[in-house]
Amino acid sequence: MTNGYELYGAEVSYFTGKVRAYLRYKKIPFVETIANREVYKTVIMPRVGWPVIPVMVTPEGDTLQDSTDIIDALEVRFPDPSIYPATPRQRLAALLLEVYGDEWLKIPAMHYRWTKNREFAIAEFGRLSRPDLPVEAQRKIGEEMAKPFAGALPALGCTEASGPAIERSYEGLLAELEAHFAHHDYLFGSRPSIGDFGLIGPLYAHQYRDPASGELMKRVAPHVAKWVERMMKPPHPKEGEFLPGDDVPDTLMPVLQRMMREYLPVLLATAEQFKAFLAAQPDMASGEKELPRAIGMHDFTLEGVTEKRAVFLFDLWMFQRPLDYLRSLEGADGEAVGKLLNMAGGEAMMTFPDYPRLARRNFKHALA
Ligand SMILES: N[C@@H](CCC(=O)N[C@@H](CS)C(=O)NCC(=O)O)C(=O)O
Structure with a gap:
């Protein structure tokens, strides 16, 4: 047995932000330990x-890795209120926006971090x-750690x-999200969904907390910045509802179309x-042989x-x-x-x- 739920992560980390926001909304007691050199080793x-x-290490001592697997394991233990909308349009849109946040928005997140911050x-x-x-010695170590x-x-x-x-793409997205969060607390109403938790990955550590990116967000998309603050410090944990009637607000359509x-x-x-x-x-x-993380190059x-x-x-595992x-x-x-998919240009x-089919084995991808 350990001392409750232990989260090993960092403020600078994309996927730690996703899990931390979730734990706080669900009011799941946890202790966060900074993943320093010693923690990586031990x-x-x-x-x-x-x-x-x-x-994440559970109170039983089990290890969970991958933000999605962590969240889903905790959803079983702490089901209420669910972060998965029960109705089809909202649920599909939420799952899509999780993949978009987790995988595709890495591109602007990494671009802004390493060219402007x-x-x-x-x-x-x-x-x-x-x-x-x-500080000077830390800088040298930071330089080494930043290389990969x-x-x-x-x-x-x-x-x-x-x-x-x-x-251009990221600023376009910010403008679209700004129009949405000017009218809604979260993507689908007053309760955050798995889609919100997917988007907070890139939009907190890299695009809000990194100073040059945070300045941009607060200047051009102040409602998005407020949503980031709500996500990271939920004013009403465990509360809120998804919009009635399986409504996916029109303001989300440009975001889905962009995706x-x-x-x-x-x-x-x-x-x-x-x-x-x-x-x-x-x-x-x-x-017989382990799958690699990447399988060549292509154009986008x-x-x-x-x-x-x-x-x-x-991307395929998440999709x-x-x-x-x-x-x-x-x-x-x-x-x-x-x-909904037709309107979003997602007929394909x-x-x-x-x-x-892909599964996770030993915290890596494998054929299911
Ligand atoms: N999709 C995984 C990815 C985890 C991930 O990429 N973590 C970053 C920090 S936010 C990392 O440690 N990357 C090291 C690597 O990918 O080699 C998750 O949801 O947990």
Whole structure:
């Protein structure tokens, strides 16, 4: 047994923010420990096998990793109030926006952090890892620790060529969310949903807390900044309702349209590339060899600019959630979400090709 729920993470971390916001809304008692060098060595590596946060250790001593798996395990233990809308349009939109926040909005988050908040991020990385050292030594350590993160920019498609398009897309998204949060506390009413928790990942640590990004958000999208504050310090934990009548507010349509326009072609190409990859790699198709995180490169287009990015399996694992839900719907429910997807420009989701199912084993992707 341990002392309640233990969260290992950091203020600078995308997915720790998602889990922390959830724990606070649900009023689940937890202790957060900063994942410094010692914690990576003594807790994260032995339990998870690779360096990643957030990690949760339950009171029974079980390890959970991946924000989605952490949240879903806790939803079983603390079901009320559910963060999953019960009605089809809201639920599908929430699941879609979780994937969008988790995977696609990494692009602007990483672009802004490492091109506009670099010195701050390096100082924070050093301070969190080695609080015992003087500032100059922390800076050197921060510089080392930042390498894999800043080095991931080209794999995410963040380059000098795509930078202006990333900024146009992100500022467009901020304007769309601003129009929504001017009228609603959360995406679907007065209760946060899994979609809100997906979006808070990029929109807290990177886009609100990093100073240059926070200045931009507060200036051009003050209602979005207020939503971030509500998410991170819920004024009414465990309260609120989803809008009646399965309403997906019109103000969310431009956000869903942006997701479908920018990201659905990438998901389709990723599914096709995964099938081709397995056909060419029998030892991976048979499960003998571990799947890699990325399976090559492909083109993507943002605001008219085409750039290359790595093809990540994480996207396909996450996309199974809205896809499974969509495929489970019949009759009037199926028709209702069909109309929603049409309006969002996401018709292609209804004929999305089957692809080999992904599961998580030993905190990594594996064929199910
Ligand atoms: N999708 C995972 C991803 C976790 C993740 O990417 N964590 C970042 C920090 S926010 C990290 O530790 N990355 C190290 C790596 O990916 O190698 C989650 O939801 O927990």
